[in-house]
Amino acid sequence: MSDTLGWTSYVDTKAQVEHDRLTLLQEVFDPVTARLLERVGVQPGWQCLEVGAGAGSVARMLAERAGPANVTATDMSTDFLEPLASTGIRVMYHDVTVDEPPGEFDLIHSRFVMEHVTGRDATLRRMASWLKPGGLMVVECGTPVPELSSHPSVRASLTALGEMMSASVGTDPEWARRLPLPLEQAGLVDCVAEAHVVPARGGSPMARWLTATHRLIEEPAVARGVVTAEDLSAAYAAYADPDFVDYTWLTVAALGHRAG
Template sequence: MPETVLWPEFVDTTDRAEHERLALLESVFDPFSRAGLDRLGVGAGWRCLEVGAGRGSIAFELARRAGAANVTATDLSTRLLGPLAESGVQVLRHDVLRDAAPGEFDLIHCRFVVDHLPDRRRALERMAGWLRPGGWLLVEAGSTAPALSSSPVVGRAMAAANAVLARRLGTDPAWARSLPLPLEAAGLAGCTAHAEAPPVRGGSPLARWLRDTLRLVDDAVLADGDLTRADLDRAAATYDDPSFIDYTWLTVAAWGRRP
């Protein structure tokens, strides 16, 4: 695989547009994540780690359930996590593939992190090793299916974006569909998974998040020469059109326990 870069090298995390994209991500996916925490019964006193905390919404939720002093939140860029640190959560700049273990935990949660890493197996094995006996690893990942799009230009734009993310970050948009098998391979027990494929309706928060995520790679897609600026603009406009609907996005949660 060609040399990849880290997310903060790929996206300007100080840009207002990125803040807005992450806010959309939270509005769309936080209910799915909270349901996963409900399944595992996360509660008072649990030692929790949020890997790739983003803007911190799920770390805040963990603090509400377990107590702020019991929560550690990590990311490659902590610029958006000031309010989280002020709430009493421990915030660390941390690379899950390289840095030392940030502690031992009853729960480790990550959302849309492992699927963007070049060495997913190592990341899972490391996080599994940071669990206390009986602790849970909860991983959420996304998968796209460009060929299923009802709009040819959206499908082409999504496929082109996937190629850029694979080349630059190491992303595998199909990896989520293998869950929970990678958790079993990491030595966890009782592994299972839950998936949802919601409708992508034009103008909805999910459609706008997908639109803005595609926009992150516009320049790289244009440089590849697979699509024109007009193509990319049509794809973005389609995501804003209420008459557009397809089922190209799958969210998967998988969890397993350290024996």
Template sequence: MRYVIANDSEEERTRLRLLAELTDPYTCYRLEEIGVEPGWRCLEIGAGLGTVSTWLADKVGSEGEVVCTDMQTKFLEDIDHPRIRVEQLDILQEPQRHGAFDLAVARNVHHHIPDRLAAMRNLVEMVRPGGHILYVEPDLHPAMADFHPVWRRAFEAFRQWGEQHDIDLFTGRRLPHQLAVAGLDIVSSRGETALFSGKGGDPAVELYRRSFGLIMDDLVAMGFLSQADGDEVDRLLDSEQAWLMNFCFFATHARKPV
């Protein structure tokens, strides 16, 4: 596995914080539906800042454990929780634990992995028979149908840039089929899309400003987006009237057959 954008900077820490603010409520709601129980052993891959692992650790109780992992653990070093163990993990490597976890969570990481099916097989291997898997992954489709033409063009450019870097920005819709083919039982797959504007401090505004800022030079240089369109994207993000479509975040809950 590799990172396309350097992920050990303070800029990236800020971006991960904004992404967590945007997606934590939805993720935790779906975890509540699963019903995390005291005593469970849980795994999170690509944990970012570890906010989901921290939520899980408060649910599993004194007999439970959460293994919080990422390729780069710099942003996880400040976690101080008696039931969280931070580990460096490359999900593409042969798993060392087999059937060890009651629940595995992967959020906003699967679409970055070049060999997604191999990563999925390894994740499934680490879950016990009857155990749960929750993927929360983005899908571009709402933003590409937005009312504002420049917002649609920006996300089409984002899609093209992603293809150049083997990033699948339609992963959310593909996961139920892929998990079913892998032999898992699909419990549910639902998506959530939020409209947002520049008013009220919505984390999506700053998240998109920073995310587009990181790759805007590439988008323009590759001919995917004009500089004028890039400037217009900034103006939309400053506007209180320009309600914009977010990604759809699909949460797919699957169970490993007994």
């Protein structure tokens, strides 16, 4: 049974609004990921797996470095990935928690995926077994930190986002704060981690992405009483105000090798 709960049923992964949200995500976080891949030193010919490829930007980065024929991009919804296939990238519908291994890899990367997988520790062990000896796993995960917000409505809305994603999808919004320990427990070696914060200044791509992500849970969160419509409205207004700046979204990147 899959441990990837309900994301594709909870979010309309074929809708233009979701494509727009993922495009904002890429605009915000691709520079961080690109620097990470540069430091890793992806080489031509490396076999690379992108787990939960979303709208495909990281798979394209990997293809530029390793060659398109050496990149496999998987997701539980591949509609936004189909254009990659024409470039030579292998696109697969794949549930990382239960499906057969898609190959053996020099590099496995995921971004904002593992925190949404309920069996994430067991899944990391599965993924680690797909690495070639000496292969590298790179996991980027997000964790909201609402208690750091200077705005009470933003604080309430971020808290509600975590609660709703946990209840409906199985997300653990604090799992990223344990990294790199889960990679070590998956049997990987030389594991390290670092954190990065992109400021959410009103009107910025980061603030617009947070607004779009809040909107995913808006109706059920208000219906369940975990946040008020007034708090959400005030949070959206803050995210649109250039005089507002917040540091409440932490991205943690962890790296580990399979013993050679």
